[in-house]
Amino acid sequence: MSGGPELGATGAGPPTAAGPPTAAAPSGATEGCGSRETAPCYRTGLGIDAHRFAPDRALVLGGVRLRDTHGLAGHSDADVLVHALMDALLGAAGLEDIGHYFPDSDPKYAGADSVELLRQVVRLLHERGWRVGNADAVVVCEEPRIAPHRSSMKRVLALALAIPEERLGIRGTTTEGMGFPGRGEGILAQAVVLIER
Numbered sequence: 001m002s003g004g005p006e007l008g009a010t011g012a013g014p015p016t017a018a019g020p021p022t023a024a025a026p027s028g029a030t031e032g033c034g035s036r037e038t039a040p041c042y043r044t045g046l047g048i049d050a051h052r053f054a055p056d057r058a059l060v061l062g063g064v065r066l067r068d069t070h071g072l073a074g075h076s077d078a079d080v081l082v083h084a085l086m087d088a089l090l091g092a093a094g095l096e097d098i099g100h101y102f103p104d105s106d107p108k109y110a111g112a113d114s115v116e117l118l119r120q121v122v123r124l125l126h127e128r129g130w131r132v133g134n135a136d137a138v139v140v141c142e143e144p145r146i147a148p149h150r151s152s153m154k155r156v157l158a159l160a161l162a163i164p165e166e167r168l169g170i171r172g173t174t175t176e177g178m179g180f181p182g183r184g185e186g187i188l189a190q191a192v193v194l195i196e197r
């Protein structure tokens with residue numbers, strides 16, 4: 001399939017980064033949750049992703065190109081942090097998984113800028129009346145160190161999520177040599193998000 005019916009309908013131009021839902025009752029709002037007569041409705045979502053290192057690929061993490069080699073393998077730019085965030089957002093809204101909207105069998109997404117895909121996911125949520133409350137993500141790897149790049153990543157991703165930077169957490173940690181991140185085979189990322197309407 002080519003990107004899913006929802007995204008296909010919005011593919012005419014880049015979604016705006018801002019754009020909180022309108023005051024009108026959001027489409028798809030279930031009764032008693034998120035309607036104008038009731039208290040705000042909140043949902044949480046969990047996202048997990050992992051990619052294997054590939055010496056001949058650039059490393060793109062959190063929307064920031066960290067180096068030209070020793071990146072991650074994947075159909076898109078393999079931005080594992082952004083994919084975890086997308087996964088969490090889609091899960092919170094009860095939508096399909098990333099592969100449904102951005103199939104890796106579709107050449108359109110070869111080398112795709114994952115931040116652009118994140119914008120499309122946020123647009124998908126906005127269309128359903130959801131806005132992002134906050135997001136928190138952890139990148140698990142022995143290297144590179146995340147801290148020196150955190151502020152750059154936050155700037156890029158907060159804009160894509162349409163939230164202030166203080167509502168976005170990004171941290172790095174290691175597994176002290178244990179497991180696949182510890183052996184330097186790849187990078188793992190996890191994210192949680194809160195969405196509201």
Ligand SMILES: [Zn+2]
Nearest residue numbers: 049050080083
């Ligand atoms: Zn991924």
